[in-house]
Amino acid sequence: xxxxxxxxxxxxxxxxxxxxxxxxxxxxxxxxxxxxxxxxxxxxxxxxxxxxxxxxxxxxxxxxxxxxxxxxxxxxxxxxxxxxxxxxxxxxxxxxxxxxxxxxxxxxxxxxxxxxxxxxxxxxxxxxxxxxxxxxxxxxxxxxxxxxxxxxxxxxxxxxxxxxxxxxxxxxxxxxxxxxxxxxxxxxxxxxxxxxxxxxxxxxxxxxxxxxxxxxxxxxxxxxxxxxxxxxxxxxxxxxxxxxxxxxxxxxxxxxxxxxxxxxxxxx
Amino acid sequence: xxxxxxxxxxxxxxxxxxxxxxxxxxxxxxxxxxxxxxxxxxxxxxxxxxxxxxxxxxxxxxxxxxxxxxxxxxxxxxxxxxxxxxxxxxxxxxxxxxxxxxxxxxxxxxxxxxxxxxxxxxxxxxxxxxxxxxxxxxxxxxxxxxxxxxxxxxxxxxxxxxxxxxxxxxxxxxxxxxxxxxxxxxxxxxxxxxxxxxxxxxxxxxxxxxxxxxxxxxxxxxxxxxxxxxxxxxxxxxxxxxxxxxxxxxxxxxxxxxxxxxxxxxxx
Numbered sequence: 149x150x151x152x153x154x155x156x157x158x159x160x161x162x163x164x165x166x167x168x169x170x171x172x173x174x175x176x177x178x179x180x181x182x183x184x185x186x187x188x189x190x191x192x193x194x195x196x197x198x199x200x201x202x203x204x205x206x207x208x209x210x211x212x213x214x215x216x217x218x219x220x221x222x223x224x225x226x227x228x229x230x231x232x233x234x235x236x237x238x239x240x241x242x243x244x245x246x247x248x249x250x251x252x253x254x255x256x257x258x259x260x261x262x263x264x265x266x267x268x269x270x271x272x273x274x275x276x277x278x279x280x281x282x283x284x285x286x287x288x289x290x291x292x293x294x295x296x297x298x299x300x301x302x303x304x305x306x307x308x309x310x311x312x313x314x315x316x317x318x319x320x321x322x323x324x325x326x327x328x329x330x331x332x333x334x335x336x337x338x339x340x341x342x343x344x345x346x347x348x349x350x351x352x353x354x355x356x357x358x359x360x361x362x363x364x365x366x367x368x369x370x371x372x373x374x375x376x377x378x379x380x381x382x383x384x385x386x387x388x389x390x391x392x393x394x395x396x397x398x399x400x401x402x403x404x405x406x407x408x409x410x411x412x413x414x415x416x
Numbered sequence: 417x418x419x420x421x422x423x424x425x426x427x428x429x430x431x432x433x434x435x436x437x438x439x440x441x442x443x444x445x446x447x448x449x450x451x452x453x454x455x456x457x458x459x460x461x462x463x464x465x466x467x468x469x470x471x472x473x474x475x476x477x478x479x480x481x482x483x484x485x486x487x488x489x490x491x492x493x494x495x496x497x498x499x500x501x502x503x504x505x506x507x508x509x510x511x512x513x514x515x516x517x518x519x520x521x522x523x524x525x526x527x528x529x530x531x532x533x534x535x536x537x538x539x540x541x542x543x544x545x546x547x548x549x550x551x552x553x554x555x556x557x558x559x560x561x562x563x564x565x566x567x568x569x570x571x572x573x574x575x576x577x578x579x580x581x582x583x584x585x586x587x588x589x590x591x592x593x594x595x596x597x598x599x600x601x602x603x604x605x606x607x608x609x610x611x612x613x614x615x616x617x618x619x620x621x622x623x624x625x626x627x628x629x630x631x632x633x634x635x636x637x638x639x640x641x642x643x644x645x646x647x648x649x650x651x652x653x654x655x656x657x658x659x660x661x662x663x664x665x666x667x668x669x670x671x672x673x674x675x676x677x678x679x680x681x682x683x684x
Contacts, residue, residue: 255641257594289556289557290558293620294620294621300596326560327557327560328568329567330568354625
């Protein structure tokens with residue numbers, strides 16, 4: 149029942165990569181989504197050994213992106229950093245390098261969207277060369293000013309179709325997309341191009357914009373229905389549980405994983 | 417310069433209707449958006465006298481809507497309440513009764529959207545009879561679980577077009593729609609059917625989901641660009657400043673109005 153479950157490291161944010169890997173092993177979770185700050189902390193070679201020795205599959209590296217910037221020089225700095233992220237994803241054999249595309253440097257959201265297109269155009273050949281898939285993750289519109297100007301499935305799909313590459317696809321996260329009146333049609337449109345699927349829940353009320361996500365099953369999202377759509381669109385890979393929640397971070401990691409496994413079976 | 421300015425009462429939430437009316441008169445603000453709780457507090461007849469005697473125009477009544485509910489009986493209660501809101505808007509000669517369409521009673525957001533359609537169908541004939549225009553306000557998707565399942569301009573436009581009535585139109589609020597990649601096209605699509613326009617700003621960071629809106633000019637939204645679109649779509653009515661912000665509520669009302677008038681000229 150847990151064969152498709154993956155632990156995204158942000159869910160147990162206080163754990164180092166070693167602790168998360170060991171936690172997954174204890175809980176019988178077969179995959180992990182790795183964050184780059186945890187990777188840097190462990191060192192890449194050591195990280196590769198850790199996940200290999202544990203027999204863990206790496207479902208994603210979080211994250212690349214953040215393409216828009218005020219100057220061409222700064223945009224190049226971002227591309228260089230994205231290339232390093234591609235290298236890391238390659239070393240770990242990750243299914244996908246997740247792209248959080250970045251906010252606008254000013255009030256011109258249209259220009260920032262153009263910078264995202266240019267950033268992906270600059271990065272994609274290198275990703276292909278290294279055999280790394282890039283996953284565009286449309287974020288919830290409440291993150292438009294701070295994290296990503298790509299905030300709808302329609303926009304992400306259009307971006308992905310424009311490049312028409314087997315190395316560029318969609319990262320679908322229920323938290324970011326559940327509200328979309330066009331959800332069914334846009335997930336179907338992405339068929340064959342879905343590179344990852346994340347789950348968490350929308351709490352009512354939501355205690356915090358960034359750190360207020362809920363344990364699966366605790367909120368308003370019909371996760372099972374969205375999972376069925378994503379399955380129907382041909383996605384058969386890992387399902388990452390990615391919960392940004394401070395209260396959860398303050399809970400012992402093994403307890404979080406136990407609850408998460410239980411809820412995954414019940415609600416996903 | 418202030419001829420199109422309207423004070424939405426939520427901006428000066430601690431003021432009674434009488435205080436808000438007097439504040440507008442002192443500040444030279446010609447219109448007001450009235451909230452129903454303030455109306456109930458003042459009494460409808462007294463409220464009508466207050467705004468008439470001050471020579472104020474009522475740009476909107478906030479708010480009708482909240483159509484979805486678990487049972488048919490409860491949905492009828494909502495319709496009855498909406499009819500009273502129509503009566504109040506008629507008595508005040510308001511440009512529009514604003515509709516915040518309501519959240520789903522369960523996880524079935526699609527069924528709730530159908531209840532919104534049915535609710536509007538039940539209400540619209542009465543609004544027409546009383547000569548009151550209804551304005552569908554798409555809310556920001558972060559309010560999908562608690563305030564409205566209608567969260568995009570496209571969805572609101574489709575809903576409005578389906579009824580094709582001069583008594584049903586769009587209420588466009590920059591706070592709710594600024595992030596939309598389809599913004600320009602959807603505002604143009606609503607040409608001739610825009611019944612109201614609200615402004616505030618998106619703060620970075622946003623301190624609170626509900627009460628974290630910013631004074632115009634303090635945030636990420638290119639308000640002037642959106643106002644130009646709305647103007648180009650033929651809207652020539654009042655522009656309401658509607659700011660849900662606790663810090664602003666704690667500021668003396670006259671000071672808020674002075675800042676608001678200054679910013680309106682600069683940023684809208």
